[in-house]
Amino acid sequence: MFDGDNAITTLNPTTEPALGCPSGPEPPTAAAAAADPRAFVQQDRASGLSLELLVRGARCAGCLRKIETGVAALPGVSTARLNLTTGRLSVTWQDDRIDPRTIVQRVIDLGYQAQPFDPSKAQAVIDQEGRHLLICMAVAAFAAMNIMMFSVPIWSAHFNGEMEEGTRTMFHWISACIALPTAAYAGMPFFKSAWNALKKGRANMDVPISLGVLLASSLSVVETVRGGEHAYFDAVAMLLFFLLIGRYLDHALRQKARQAARDLLALQAVTASRLEPDGTAVSVAVSEIRPGDHVIILPGDRIPVDGTILEGVSEADFSLLTGETAPVALGLGQKVRAGALNLSGRLVLGASARSDDSFLAEIARLVEMGEQSKSIYVRWADKAAKLYVPVVHAAAFLTAVTWLLLGAEPRIAILNACAVLIITCPCALGLAVPAVQVVASGRLFKRGILLKSGDALERLAEIDFIAFDKTGVLTLGQLRLSGEEAIPKGALAQSALLARASRHPLARAIARAAGPGPAIENAREVPGCGVEGQIDGLRARLGRASWVGVEDAQSEETELYFAIQGQAPVRFCFEDTLRPDAIQTIQALKARGFQPIILSGDRNGAVARAALATGIETYWGELTPFEKAAYLDGLKAQGRRVLMVGDGLNDAPALAKAFVSIAPGTAADASQSAADLVFQGEQLGAVLEAIEVARAAKKRVMENFWFAALYNFIAAPIAMLGLVTPFIAAIAMSSSSIIVTLNALRLASDRRTGS
Structure with a gap:
């Protein structure tokens, strides 16, 4: 059914989301019917009927396969393509007897929400999620700081005994008034995720986190009511704050993939001047242009769709599409691509494709596919954390049962189990990578290099092959x-x-x-x-x-x-002109065991001259964007981990498909969005600097992992033996996070790159 915002929901989703999805789809809610998907169906002579939906709750490759397979299985459906980065599901079919509501209902039955696709609403949903996480993080930080004002005097009183019971209890109640609403609000991202997982009969990382927060809060209230010495409200707020940092960073990384596709499509004209049969020119939306339509292109306009020149002569700038620096002459019968800039003369273009099927749109799809394939890259912290849920649950349960069997009262057994959940909190493990990323990104920023992808440093440290574009990369x-x-x-x-x-x-x-x-x-x-x-x-x-x-x-x-x-x-x-340090940088990369190559869309002669000047033995010229991407696919099939350095629109698919990618600050917006790192200035040595910092960051990350593993190996048995309270467990957990952060800070003071 549709609600007032055209969101399609149902009361009874019948199928679980795909396993492996971190938090699963959000539970659909009931709503009154207010819209009909049939109003959003488009008809085209070539592809038949089509419908675009915004799908919410799909977060992983398993969700993507499940939705595409489920919708494509409907009788009459030709294609079903879901883009995880934008949430857009495109469905086409030929039989006009298919009711679009059937397609919508199939998505609902798979356990997801759907609504007619509107780019502005899709972005609003994404922005709303980011704002909510940021607010939760701010609330948790504010609460932790305020609770500490009351916790520190209580801690001090443990050593000198100067605080009376009434004062201590009052401080505990004040802390409770701050911590409990904070936990209810800031913990909602974890509570929702854990509840959705439990409803499906499985557990994820958010289940023990939620249990730890709820148990610590409940025990703290019980201890406060009975006038006990220890309450753990500070641990609750600090725990949520540290975990929300990681959750927000993950959300920010997903934004990068969406931005790349938006920047690409922004190069496409919004409107076009279409020639009617009577000779009049009518301004229409580019989406309304169909194959066979005649379009007027004036000097200074970007070509809106792929087509053939029917009238006029001119020159066009194809540098963003092909990397060729020299303008290209256009004349009668010549084929042109969307996104090229008309420089001098008036042209009449015969459209050969819709805007959604244009060369530019295909590049955008390649970028999206590259980003989605990159999203399945499992970071080291995630691999280690897979063992966390079953091990910690088992340890906490075993602790409670053992203490009960030994004759301890239930409060003590639960207290020790809670201590196990808190002291083994994956904060140190979760911060092992983000802490290093923050420090490394700051170090790179001081050198004019912007780190845009959180796991880019991990991938950059592993590269064994480097491909350069020529124009705008090796040259200015x-x-x-x-x-x-x-x-x-x-x-x-x-x-x-x-x-x-x-x-x-x-x-x-x-x-x-x-x-x-x-x-x-x-x-x-x-x-x-x-x-x-x-x-x-x-x-x-x-x-x-x-x-x-x-x-x-x-x-x-x-x-x-x-x-x-x-x-x-x-x-x-x-x-x-070559960049001032291009020759020096290429030689330095060779000295480190790399054999760089050039993949360029420019003419072979110009590419050969640049290769000869820089000392690069292998080079390819006059490549299309798809040939560049295919070349990288071939290297990937050979097991190579490729760094792609490019700047033009024609490099965007290769930048997205590469193992890791870098673009200069003068690159096209779409290429900068598709790249993992962006460097400013004319010095190509920024590429070498980024590689060296990445290798140093990898060393710090591995040190953090080893410390986190050692910490949990020692701390968990101590907590199970009842030798620590949740209060001490919270201090130990926070201390482990601080140690991990301090080790990451060493990266900022490293004098010698790669140390």
């Missing part, structure tokens, strides 16, 4: 005039008069080389050819060789020609 990505000494005297200044009147990238390079100055008035730019005007009463042209009058000009280099009427043409060549 900005064409400059080369061989100025060979240009005839005065030709540069004269050509700049025309160049300043054009927006063409090569013309801008000439203008930069010549410096500030005037431009010719009434200069005329000819789409696909160049710019012309009058200099001292003579016709002057700056542009393509054939247009200027040069016959049979063939070169692997990027070039323009300048000619004044009656004079010989002058040739201008351009090159993309």
